[in-house]
Amino acid sequence: MDDLKNFLGRESLTVSEAMRQIDGNQHKILFLTDDRQRLIGCVTDGDIRRFLLSGGAMSAPVLAAANRHPKSAKNMTEARALYHRKDYIVIPVIDGDGVIIDLFAGEQDEWQRPRNPLRIPxxxxxxxxxxxxxxxxxxxxxxxxxxxxxxxxxxxxxxxxxxxxxxxxxxxxxxxxxxxxxxxxxxxxxxxxxxxxxxxxxxxxxxxxxxxxxxxxxxxxxxxxxxxxxxxxxxxxxxxxxxxxxxxxxxxxxxxxxxxxxxxxxxxxxxxxxxxxxxxxxxxxxxxxxxxxxxxxxxxxxxxxxxxxxxxxxxxxxxxxxxxxxxxxxxxxxxxxxxxxxxxxxxx
The missing domain is CATH 3.90.550.10 (Spore Coat Polysaccharide Biosynthesis Protein SpsA; Chain A)
Incomplete structure (x- = not known):
């Protein structure tokens, strides 16, 4: 995976700023943290798209488009089990204070899941x-x-x-x-x-x-x-x-x-x-x-x-x-x- 910092953003970001940061990592997701580095939300390119299509502005706070209750795990074993239970993109691993210390995004190359056939001219x-x-x-x-x-x-x-x-x-x-x-x-x-x-x-x-x-x-x-x-x-x-x-x-x-x-x-x-x-x-x-x-x-x-x-x-x-x-x-x-x-x- 990319460096952990590429997946972390401050809660004070605007939608526009968050979108630029999301573009910088291969999984198209950003975990939002407060001033004590604790996990408080996450946002994907899909979340931002839905927010904009509903009339939201690029200058709005990113928290307006974010999921305020993201899934997380306390260790890699728990993260792996949670990841495979549902179609998650990335599971953050947090310590006892809620600070992100690691991320699990599947096994090597697992993120490159096959595309569903569309068969469109x-x-x-x-x-x-x-x-x-x-x-x-x-x-x-x-x-x-x-x-x-x-x-x-x-x-x-x-x-x-x-x-x-x-x-x-x-x-x-x-x-x-x-x-x-x-x-x-x-x-x-x-x-x-x-x-x-x-x-x-x-x-x-x-x-x-x-x-x-x-x-x-x-x-x-x-x-x-x-x-x-x-x-x-x-x-x-x-x-x-x-x-x-x-x-x-x-x-x-x-x-x-x-x-x-x-x-x-x-x-x-x-x-x-x-x-x-x-x-x-x-x-x-x-x-x-x-x-x-x-x-x-x-x-x-x-x-x-x-x-x-x-x-x-x-x-x-x-x-x-x-x-x-x-x-x-x-x-x-x-x-x-x-x-x-x-x-x-x-x-x-």
């Missing part, structure tokens, strides 16, 4: 020119740019295959023959249906090529975003809420390196914040979509998928956000992000 939009990755994309289409040992599109496909999602529909345009040739020679067999754009149709218009091909909920993804969240949770949220579209969004946290001043009428200072932390949701380019959304598209219309989302909203259909932690999303759409992605995936 996956549509990947791979037709863009990838201008942000110029000059690399003068030679290769963006989906085939390697990140370590594999091109980004294959990394994305393998993540879906972990959930038994193996029916791939790929929309292509720019350098499409290179794309098809790569998979034709690939030693790992993929079940792929190809859809050729005759002209650029934007991030959403290419879906019109799939009319009549999809008859159930499907994933729709850009070819430059890798998501490591629990896909099963996304599907459950989508179906339980009856969404036409679920947009996966990541919380981004940015420290402004300046003092921020708020000004009122006449130049009066109404507030000041020194190097504030700004939090906002950003679209990852990954969605769950119902087939009737495809049926509504106009053949040959160039349109961005965010505009399709807005049209569905205007029709009165439910469109919603599924928020994920910042570290669950890797974006390789810019050259500066390629090296960061490689380091995260391969630890080099």
């Amino acid at each position: 996956v549509v990947i939009n791979a037709g863009g020119r990838g201008t942000r990755l110029d000059p690399f994309t003068r030679v290769l289409p963006k989906p085939l740019i390697p990140v370590g040992e594999l091109p980004i599109i294959e990394l994305i496909m393998r993540e879906y295959q972990r959930y038994a999602c193996s029916d791939f529909h790929i929309i292509v345009n720019y350098k499409k023959e290179l794309m098809k040739a790569y998979f034709a020679d690939n030693e790992r067999q993929y079940h792929i249906s190809w859809y050729d754009e005759e002209q650029p149709l934007g991030t959403g218009g290419g879906l019109s090529l799939l009319k009549g091909k999809l008859h159930s909920t499907f994933f729709f993804a850009n070819c430059d975003a890798l998501l490591t969240s629990n896909y099963e949770s996304i599907v459950k949220f989508h179906r339980e809420n009856g969404n036409a579209i679920t947009m996966v969004c990541a919380y981004k946290n940015i420290n402004i390196p300046y003092g921020v001043v708020e000004m009122g009428p006449g130049g009066v200072i109404t507030g000041m914040k020194e190097k504030p932390l700004m939090s906002f949701l950003t679209n990852t380019g990954i969605y769950l979509v119902e087939p009737e959304v495809v049926d509504d598209l106009t053949d040959g219309e160039a349109i961005g998928f965010p505009d399709i989302v807005e049209r569905q909203r205007q029709k009165g259909r439910r469109v919603a956000v599924f928020p994920v932690p910042e570290n669950d999303w890797m974006d390789m759409g810019q050259i500066s992000e390629l090296e960061k992605m490689r380091e995260r995936l391969y630890g080099e």
Whole structure:
């Protein structure tokens, strides 16, 4: 396991601060302590997601989203028995004063439990020119740019295959023959249906090529975003809420390196914040979509998928956000992000 300190946070943290700390450990959980280091609660990324979806704010105290009665054990033997009794993530071991002295998270590699099969079709939009990755994309289409040992599109496909999602529909345009040739020679067999754009149709218009091909909920993804969240949770949220579209969004946290001043009428200072932390949701380019959304598209219309989302909203259909932690999303759409992605995936 990571160092114990990576799993401990003070009760005074905000939701935003706790989320950043949760992102720093592999089990996505934070145990909250008082000023005497005693265990008083715990919070997971799922707890924070439910709190935010219910209307909670990132600036709220983390205790508002936390479980105030977490399970704990007095020794490792008790922790092991408790861990296997129910589907717990981590069991803290506390001393007689309630101070956390150790954690039990299962035996080696036990935390990597197999994913439940979803068997949902996956549509990947791979037709863009990838201008942000110029000059690399003068030679290769963006989906085939390697990140370590594999091109980004294959990394994305393998993540879906972990959930038994193996029916791939790929929309292509720019350098499409290179794309098809790569998979034709690939030693790992993929079940792929190809859809050729005759002209650029934007991030959403290419879906019109799939009319009549999809008859159930499907994933729709850009070819430059890798998501490591629990896909099963996304599907459950989508179906339980009856969404036409679920947009996966990541919380981004940015420290402004300046003092921020708020000004009122006449130049009066109404507030000041020194190097504030700004939090906002950003679209990852990954969605769950119902087939009737495809049926509504106009053949040959160039349109961005965010505009399709807005049209569905205007029709009165439910469109919603599924928020994920910042570290669950890797974006390789810019050259500066390629090296960061490689380091995260391969630890080099």
